[in-house]
């Protein structure tokens with residue numbers, strides 16, 4: 001990420017005007033998205049209800065685009081990137097994984113194929129994307145792996161056992177989450193982590209002012225998220241080796257103290 005990108009405040013009027021001048025073809029889609037999101041926010045108060053409605057609208061058109069991939073090649077590449085990273089960090093078939101905001105299994109199908117049967121647990125707030133996840137599962141013939149795919153309303157994780165998951169993963173989820181949602185997750189994730197387990201999450205990083213766009217995309221400073229994890233008694237560290245991948249977001253790893 002360039003220094004300029006890291007200091008851009010996408011919610012500022014000057015950025016919006018400059019961006020519009022440089023990208024006139026994007027003005028009409030942006031206006032349409034703003035109108036749709038305003039309508040959805042009015043109809044669905046509360047972030048989770050609103051974002052679920054955004055996902056319903058996006059997934060109805062194209063589930064791969066709804067999880068952020070404009071082409072199938074990109075969908076495959078983004079899943080591969082997540083999978084390769086965790087395997088490089090030691091993910092073995094015997095381990096148990098919780099995939100928070102699993103979407104339509106862009107990476108999930110690779111984890112399911114890699115892990116022993118029943119060792120993958122995907123949760124998401126969007127029923128529409130979970131229906132698409134089941135299609136992905138069928139496409140890749142992974143029925144015998146019997147993954148869990150569960151709808152959730154919050155990130156209290158209260159329906160999951162303590163000390164169970166070696167790896168908890170949330171890719172491109174906190175980039176779409178206001179701080180209270182992240183706070184809730186960090187308040188509870190330590191309980192479900194197995195001894196020695198870790199929680200990796202990506203986020204849209206800013207080194208300038210924290211901001212959000214259409215309440216769909218949220219930009220945080222690294223220290224904000226690290227402090228939030230520490231507030232809940234967790235250790236958190238910025239993952240430098242993720243920065244070398246061709247992905248616009250950064251990654252933090254959270255663990256329980258020894």
Ligand SMILES: C[S@@+](CC[C@H](N)C(=O)[O-])C[C@H]1O[C@@H](n2cnc3c(N)ncnc32)[C@H](O)[C@@H]1O
Pocket residue numbers: 048051055066067068100101102103104105106107123124125126129152154155170171172173176177181
């Ligand atoms: C950009 S997609 C990424 C999906 C998947 N992690 C991947 O990399 O392909 C974000 C997903 O997170 C889900 N999501 C957003 N907020 C969530 C929350 N608070 N709890 C659980 N899932 C959430 C969305 O419904 C969506 O499926």
